[in-house]
Amino acid sequence: MSPRRAPGPKASPQEAPAQERPPAARHHAELLRQMVLIRRFEEQCVELYSAGEIHGFVHLYIGEEAVAVGVNQALAPDDSIVSTYREHGHALVRGIALDSLMAEMYGKSTGCSGGRGGSMHLFDASTRFYGGNAIVGGGLPLAVGLALADRMRGDTRVTACYFGDGAVAEGEFHECLNLAALWQLPVLFCCENNLYAMGTALARAQVQTDLAVRAASYGMPSWPVDGMDVLAVEQAARHAAEAVRGGGGPHFLELRTYRFRAHSMYDPDRYRDKAEIEQWKQRDPIDLLTAHMRDAGELADGDLTALDTEVSAQLTNAIAAARADPLEPVEGLTRFVYSPEPS
């Protein structure tokens, strides 16, 4: 296996004053910290991509942070996660070390996938993160199989499976929902409905745009959720995950959200109005949470700045480390095509 960095300290509020805050405030601060971390990480990616330091396809999550952060609250450390090519957020909140994620962006051998995967293919066995899958809908069958294995082995894990609205058009989506429901497997289907499959609006690809309704037709509990409201996401996810864990079979969350940036790093954006983007930005998940915290008196004036400073410092360190990290020697090109011989 490739050398890995030890996972960083598990996401936790670290500032001393927080200890004095009530639990709700501390919890909200942590949600905020995670969303800001995702946001700043991706903003850095834009910069690094533009500077030619990272390459390939890089799909940004900006605007959708509340989904990953909220759903993750409902997951236990032992649960499994199957993700998509827009998975930086999922990976970050899962606790995969920031340095190893950044190193992966750089294609360095210290990256979480040994540098082989890049942005679209983040993997981490230690957190049961089964990877960014870059074939739309390609992850769903894996999630069904992971859940099947858990069931057959008597484990009580939940497998959280992220996918976008585009996947709903694929045959695999329908095959997998049916199979999971038929066998009552412990899968939490998390559909990140950001309204566009690359450049094709949901309404131009689907007759039934109410995706929770479609899932319900396969006989599983399903809800639409405001994916811009991290607290709403958390609440729905906790409810669904508990039900799945309790043997209630697969559940489906349609997390209605919006990506503020292009499908990949840059695209012509000919398929949606600037006004629409602006409108959604009015419900920026970070702004919604900070407003809520301000109203509740949970946010002091300097808190946001302090958070930004803290996150920026982490990122600066991660980038510096990634730059300095080694590349896999070319001699290692064909490693990991087959498993090593048992010794």
Next chain:
Amino acid sequence: MTSAAAEKTTYREAIREALREALRRDDRVFLMGEDVGRYGGCFGVSLGLLEEFGPERIRDTPLSESAFVGAGIGAALGGMRPVVEIMTVNFSLLALDQIMNNAATLLHMSGGQFNVPLVIRMTTGAGRQVAAQHSHSLEGWYAHIPGLRILAPATLEDARGMLWTALEDPDPVLIFEHGSLYNMAGPLPADAGPADIRTAAIRRAGTDITLIAYGGTLGKAVDAADELANAGISAEVVDLRTLRPLDDATILASVRRTHRAVIVDEGWRSGSLAAEVSARIMEQAFYDLDAPVQRVCSAEVPMPYPRHLEDAALPQVADIVTAARQAVG
């Protein structure tokens, strides 16, 4: 009197122009695929066609490869001339069942009653650091399937000219566009027309060794020939153009002249198109060979993300030169 002036264009624009011409010439022709309309195509090939031809003929589809490729087969059976775009060859695997089990077999299964005049275009190949689910060269797999015609345009003329000829073919034709070629620029005569899709082409004449390439590796083979020329080795470059059925005559005639061959193929070596070409040379020109046939293929590894590993995995000019020098001795 003089032939039309050459205009500077790109591979991408040449394909777009070919689509435009086909859509104008034959109202049975329509384009269908993921994001071909509003988005203008994942690689910008169909930009502007929606505005010109409308949503009936430039059809955005859901991400349902099996469904829309299969629908293309049905529409072809029903009298239309569909052009189906699949974003990348990796995604085409979601439609492999339809391509293999329907498109390629219907004519035969029906005893010749139902032919499928369908054209499927897709992007293939690596070189853009998009890692192991967007980078492969699987055209060799498709070239394994009887009933399909497989094309790999490597030049602007072929990008411009192969589509129409493919549409005139009564049977399914798959066109593989190498992703690294879309920005290739150069002059193309304004009156460039349909291109033959039956023969290989000699892109550069030479006497000492034949470099056989196609699609994304043609440019590398030509560059290698340049380097070899500097070393006093005259390399002939054959562009396969049509990967199935292979134009044995051109390949063999060249090898019979030069007595040596290097096959450059971005597919993996084992079971590759290069293996097929090599086998045919062995079978039919064995006694003209003065050195073992060499293959320069991709390393047998899913495509890695970092640039240096991707470069190492792909056939490079230096590899071709080395193989050629080894063959020439």
Next chain:
Amino acid sequence: MTLEQASQTIKSVLGEIAPDADCDALPADADIRDALELDSLDFLNFVEMLSQRSGQRIDEDDYPRLGTLASGSEFLAGG
């Protein structure tokens, strides 16, 4: 077209036909074909381009007047 313009036009056309030649160094009375090693096709291109740039029809019988920079300029300038 003035004589000077005509001369510039001829030089610029020659510059395109024989890119490696230094047309500014061309003596006014030198035989253009010999000096720049133009063959008959080059010369035809030359005449055609001159015609396009100047808007004048140039007949075959006029060709001898295009033999040198001086005579050609006069011809184009309407002399």
Next chain:
Amino acid sequence: MPVLGADMDEGTLLEWLIKPGDEVHKGDVIAVVDTAKSAIEVESFHTGIVERLVIPAGETVPVGTVLAVIRESVPVAAGAAPGPRARPAGGPAAAAPPAPPVTAVAETAARAAPPATPLVRHEAAELGVDLTLVHGTGRGGAITRHDVEQAAAGPRRRRVSPLARRLAAELGVDLDAVTGTGADGAVRAEDVRQAAPAAPPAQATGQPAAPVPEAPRPAAPGKARPAGTSRRPEKAAAMRQAIARLMARSKREIPHYYVSNTVDMGPALDWLRERNRSAEMSARMVPAALLLKAAALAAREVPELNGYWTEEHFVPAPGVHLGVAVSMRGGGLITPAIHDAADLPAAELMGRLRDLVNRARAGRVRGSELTDATITVTNLGDQGVESVTGVIYPPQVALVGFGKITERPWAVRGLLGVRPVIATTLAADHRATDGYTGARFLNVLADLLQRPEEL
């Protein structure tokens, strides 16, 4: 593994009774083999020294598998009668004494059965023989077990390329006496030619390219390479080298003969002048177009000059693809072809000519145009010379030359006049045709030029 019963497919080698270096005699029991039925003693059919044991005791192998190699001790004189093919020499060194013949124990089985490919493969694997290097002597060139054994016998079988082997047979060259210069001492065609009694030229026959290193090329991905940039001097040098090689080859290989003629161009020039007067500027023709058309028609009339000399005989070309020598600014020349020139109306040929020359000088000629010429024309009239006697482009067999059109005193039916005339020449390959044919060509050409309206 010998066949020890009709129904035996495989056997297990229970025990070896010999070891490498042992001397064995025909009839000696050398091993014990277990078939499905019983343990059976195996005897040697040969006398010699045990070279090595291939199959270890305990292993089960199919019938026909080589179990051991025994070097026969019967002395064989060096330079023994050649077999059906040249015997492999001991190694890269030339004329090494042939290795003594070696036979494997399992030959019994081989005699009984026709060459079975899987078996042969298996055997080759056992013996560590690379089958791609083995020359087959079986039906249709199939590799027999004998071939494999032979290959395994020497320290290592000699590497000889298929072409070299074929050439050696054709030229009567003894491969044993040839020094290989290829990888691992492999003998290649060039080595055979060098060793041939009267070494023919090194260049293989076949259809070479026009002497242009820089055929049209697809632009490199992402970058358009403008013509005439900094690479020029190298290109020019490479082109010079290519021309040098080709022309040297032509003069080395082709026995040229030459004929010439002088032709009255009066009718052609009159006709052209009339035509151009009424034509649009872009449609005007130059005399060269008429000369090319006439040459193309003449080539069609005299097909013995239109085609290729290849493999020691002339192959006529189905159409006339007229190569046109185009000099490049800054030196060098290329000879792209005007396809089916004889079928083009003169006016269209003129258009093609202009297009071709423009593209050639811009480095944008198509590959087929560079390789397809069936006969070539060089026209140095514009350069002011009276005549040109050219060098043929192999594998073509003729080259037509045109000089400058000049006014000369000219007698017609006893009257002297001043007429524009041109010197036409023909260089032709004496292997393909004789002077008579060349003369016929020039006469046809001259006649055609008297009737320009028909061109």
